Amino acid sequence: MRKIQMVDLGGQFAGIKEQVNTAISKIMETSAFINGPEVHAFQKELEDYLGVKHVIPCANGTDALQIAMMGLGLRPGDEVITADFTFAATVEVIALLNLTPVLVDVDPETFNIDVEAVEKAITSRTKAIVPVHLFGQCANMDAILELAERHNLYVIEDNAQAIGADYFFKNGKKQKAGTMGHVGSTSFFPSKNLGAYGDGGAIFTNDDRLAHTLRGMVNHGMYERYHHDVVGVNSRLDSIQAAVLRAKLPKLDEYCSKRREAARKYSDHFSGQDHIAVPITVNNCEGVCDTCDCHVFHQYTLKITNGKRDALVKHLNEKGIPCGVYYPIPLHRQKAYVDERYRESDFPVTNELVKEVISLPMHTELDDEQIAYITTSVIGFVNG
Numbered sequence: 001m002r003k004i005q006m007v008d009l010g011g012q013f014a015g016i017k018e019q020v021n022t023a024i025s026k027i028m029e030t031s032a033f034i035n036g037p038e039v040h041a042f043q044k045e046l047e048d049y050l051g052v053k054h055v056i057p058c059a060n061g062t063d064a065l066q067i068a069m070m071g072l073g074l075r076p077g078d079e080v081i082t083a084d085f086t087f088a089a090t091v092e093v094i095a096l097l098n099l100t101p102v103l104v105d106v107d108p109e110t111f112n113i114d115v116e117a118v119e120k121a122i123t124s125r126t127k128a129i130v131p132v133h134l135f136g137q138c139a140n141m142d143a144i145l146e147l148a149e150r151h152n153l154y155v156i157e158d159n160a161q162a163i164g165a166d167y168f169f170k171n172g173k174k175q176k177a178g179t180m181g182h183v184g185s186t187s188f189f190p191s192k193n194l195g196a197y198g199d200g201g202a203i204f205t206n207d208d209r210l211a212h213t214l215r216g217m218v219n220h221g222m223y224e225r226y227h228h229d230v231v232g233v234n235s236r237l238d239s240i241q242a243a244v245l246r247a248k249l250p251k252l253d254e255y256c257s258k259r260r261e262a263a264r265k266y267s268d269h270f271s272g273q274d275h276i277a278v279p280i281t282v283n284n285c286e287g288v289c290d291t292c293d294c295h296v297f298h299q300y301t302l303k304i305t306n307g308k309r310d311a312l313v314k315h316l317n318e319k320g321i322p323c324g325v326y327y328p329i330p331l332h333r334q335k336a337y338v339d340e341r342y343r344e345s346d347f348p349v350t351n352e353l354v355k356e357v358i359s360l361p362m363h364t365e366l367d368d369e370q371i372a373y374i375t376t377s378v379i380g381f382v383n384g
């Protein structure tokens with residue numbers, strides 16, 4: 001059996017090697033390292049793929065979120081509601097901009113932000129909601145957009161983990177993750193579903209004025225050379241990363257379906273097992289979920305419900321099976337984000353999830369033998 005990896009980027013490289021190498025040597029020869037033609041071409045290709053009017057490339061997914069919030073004109077003291085169960089970057093940028101993060105609990109089935117909890121957290125100071133499409137599945141955008149409209153709030157989608165995912169609205173309309181709110185952000189960190197060979201990120205919007213604002217903001221607030229109209233940042237996608245992303249983008253749907261296929265096989269093996277809860281896809285695409293792109297499985301995350309999660313992590317590591325706990329500590333208990341407004345009783349789901357979740361190897365190169373070995377090892381330990 002091939003060595004099992006959490007993410008197998010080497011195997012994936014084999015399929016795009018020639019294209020990437022040719023593009024990179026061309027960049028070396030033309031010295032168009034920053035904002036060169038590769039970046040512009042990638043931007044256009046991603047706009048077409050996502051069906052969004054504007055893609056603004058930038059340096060990483062954290063910057064993308066921060067700049068999105070700057071572009072919306074959020075001011076210190078404005079409250080921004082986001083999920084307690086996500087990667088720290090989401091709340092970090094809110095705090096960095098001196099906005100007030102308001103963390104709320106998540107849904108136990110999808111791990112995504114709990115819309116009822118969002119509604120309860122809205123005050124007269126609330127300005128925005130940041131749903132995170134965690135592990136590759138969209139949050140409940142029907143309800144979030146409705147709530148935002150009713151309370152006149154911005155919706156900023158943190159789409160670092162769900163690029164390529166579809167969302168079916170209740171009315172049957174289908175849209176790509178990251179393009180439904182006022183603005184969306186993503187990350188091209190190497191292990192993300194569309195990963196560069198270094199850092200990268202992008203902001204998405206259908207709003208022409210906001211897009212213009214953002215394009216200046218990523219480049220020192222400069223709209224005309226050496227005229228600085230607003231305080232911006234320096235956040236650029238470099239040409240080499242754009243070339244890698246251009247090679248991978250046409251394969252993104254194939255990558256997503258390979259992930260989904262691996263997830264389906266995992267879940268088949270785990271079916272009927274006590275104490276092992278497999279990930280659930282919840283969407284409005286009745287009956288077509290096996291073939292549609294509702295869940296792109298950035299992570300395949302189980303809940304181990306008999307208290308053996310930590311021991312399982314140790315066991316799997318001993319057997320040469322990498323795994324991860326995303327995330328082991330709720331954000332409301334992280335030192336940097338502790339706030340007296342929070343009560344433990346506000347976060348029953350997150351407090352439980354941090355003890356139960358475990359993410360198994362998930363990438364485009366998993367084979368049946370590896371999946372069988374992984375699932376047998378998990379089942380043998382949890383229910384053995």
Ligand SMILES: *Cc1c(COP(=O)(O)O)cnc(C)c1O
Nearest residue numbers: 060061062087089160187188189
């Ligand atoms: C990866 C990630 C980010 C940050 O992306 P970087 O490119 O690493 O800055 C933000 N939010 C979520 C949910 C992520 O998973």
